[in-house]
Amino acid sequence: xxxxxxxxxxxxxxxxxxxxxxxxxxxxxxxxxxxxxxxxxxxxxxxxxxxxxxxxxxxxxxxxxxxxxxxxxxxxxxxxxxxxxxxxxxxxxxxxxxxxxxxxxxxxxxxxxxxxxxxxxxxxxxxxxxxxxxxxxxxxxxxxxxxxxxxxxxxxxxxxxxxxxxxxxxxxxxxxxxxxxxxxxxxxxxxxxxxxxxxxxxxxxxxxxxxxxxxxxxxxxxxxxxxxxxxxxxxxxxxxxxxxxxxxxxxxxxxxxxxxxxxxxxxxxxxxxxxxxxxxxxxxxxxxxxxxxxxxxxxxxxxxxxxxxxxxxxxxxxxxxxxxxxxxxxxxxxxxxxxxxxxxxxxxxxxxxxxxxxxxxxxxxxxxxxxxxxxxxxxxxxxxxxxxxxxxxxxxxxxxxxxxxxxxxxxxxxxxxxxxxxxxxxxxx
Numbered sequence: 001x002x003x004x005x006x007x008x009x010x011x012x013x014x015x016x017x018x019x020x021x022x023x024x025x026x027x028x029x030x031x032x033x034x035x036x037x038x039x040x041x042x043x044x045x046x047x048x049x050x051x052x053x054x055x056x057x058x059x060x061x062x063x064x065x066x067x068x069x070x071x072x073x074x075x076x077x078x079x080x081x082x083x084x085x086x087x088x089x090x091x092x093x094x095x096x097x098x099x100x101x102x103x104x105x106x107x108x109x110x111x112x113x114x115x116x117x118x119x120x121x122x123x124x125x126x127x128x129x130x131x132x133x134x135x136x137x138x139x140x141x142x143x144x145x146x147x148x149x150x151x152x153x154x155x156x157x158x159x160x161x162x163x164x165x166x167x168x169x170x171x172x173x174x175x176x177x178x179x180x181x182x183x184x185x186x187x188x189x190x191x192x193x194x195x196x197x198x199x200x201x202x203x204x205x206x207x208x209x210x211x212x213x214x215x216x217x218x219x220x221x222x223x224x225x226x227x228x229x230x231x232x233x234x235x236x237x238x239x240x241x242x243x244x245x246x247x248x249x250x251x252x253x254x255x256x257x258x259x260x261x262x263x264x265x266x267x268x269x270x271x272x273x274x275x276x277x278x279x280x281x282x283x284x285x286x287x288x289x290x291x292x293x294x295x296x297x298x299x300x301x302x303x304x305x306x307x308x309x310x311x312x313x314x315x316x317x318x319x320x321x322x323x324x325x326x327x328x329x330x331x332x333x334x335x336x337x338x339x340x341x342x343x344x345x346x347x348x349x350x351x352x353x354x355x356x357x358x359x360x361x362x363x364x365x366x367x368x369x370x371x372x373x374x375x376x377x378x379x380x381x382x383x384x385x386x387x388x389x390x391x392x393x394x395x396x397x398x399x400x401x402x403x404x405x406x407x408x409x410x411x412x413x414x415x416x417x418x419x420x421x422x423x424x425x426x427x428x429x
Contacts, residue, residue: 205387
């Protein structure tokens with residue numbers, strides 16, 4: 001079905017595309033080729049100098065300097081360290097946005113590279129290594145290159161482009177705001193773009209492959225804390241108190257039926273997982289209190305809200321049945337990342353043209369989360385994955401994003417530039 005859709009779309013595109021399209025594509029190809037060495041240089045610099053969320057100070061300066069050298073008007077300090085620039089095309093048309101995230105992770109790099117990160121910093125009271133273990137250095141370099149290429153053909157563009165270099169995709173530090181949500185809160189889309197595009201490198205695909213899907217792509221992510229209060233007593237006389245440990249274990253089991261028995265599993269999958277349970281200090285003392293933390297993952301916004309209510313109700317009622325109390329707090333995390341169906345169908349031939357339709361992969365639902373989701377709630381969005389595991393290496397067993405062994409094949413960078421710039425040109429035709 002996908003092959004049929006691609007063939008039909010490409011045929012229609014060839015029939016309806018005006019003559020000037022071949023000229024602009026020739027210019028774009030030349031512009032992209034001229035940045036092929038620069039994008040590698042930029043990526044290596046960024047990889048060697050990673051910075052954590054909301055602390056991307058030098059990264060922001062590096063990006064802003066480049067954008068200013070292109071003659072763009074640049075805004076800095078957006079959502080703490082974000083950088084935004086706007087390119088005005090030579091012809092009238094819509095505004096579209098391209099986004100790259102800039103932050104690294106508190107991970108000590110264990111990849112043997114001449115430009116490996118040796119950076120360290122303080123994180124939650126500990127000295128940690130800092131690494132672009134999720135590949136955001138690639139995203140920034142690709143968007144820097146895309147900006148340079150598009151500036152070179154700006155007179156042929158029938159519309160404007162907003163370049164968004166975003167901090168804190170991995171999450172703002174405790175007590176701070178950040179990321180896409182804060183950028184929007186500060187007015188990023190005051191002039192709303194007609195569409196927004198973003199990419200993410202992934203080790204689960206080989207270089208030369210692009211993964212995407214229409215509709216829900218990545219899950220929402222919400223953190224919950226359940227505090228179960230009982231009444232302390234001696235372990236040999238549990239009847240003299242209220243045991244929060246037993247109540248907690250019953251809550252854990254009861255909440256597993258939310259995904260399996262209480263919500264419609266045919267609509268979308270969901271996950272309720274507990275990551276930690278803490279309570280008590282001694283083998284023969286039943287404690288006053290137990291605290292549990294976990295995560296909720298969903299692919300539907302209505303189901304997300306429903307599961308939150310069910311989790312709270314289940315915990316409270318199960319605890320009450322044993323004489324305990326349960327207090328549930330949910331930190332609302334990233335929404336579901338949804339690729340606009342109409343936009344994705346429209347731009348699928350573009351991606352096919354960049355990597356070949358045989359290298360377009362229909363990505364399965366991903367239970368990881370992305371704050372690109374906030375942009376896609378505001379305007380039609382399309383988010384896709386760029387393979388960076390070298391050809392010939394098994395992408396299934398390659399070290400995953402967030403691993404200290406994560407490795408990105410630099411041959412994929414040019415494909416990323418080609419994809420982002422071609423999306424712009426084709427959308428604005």
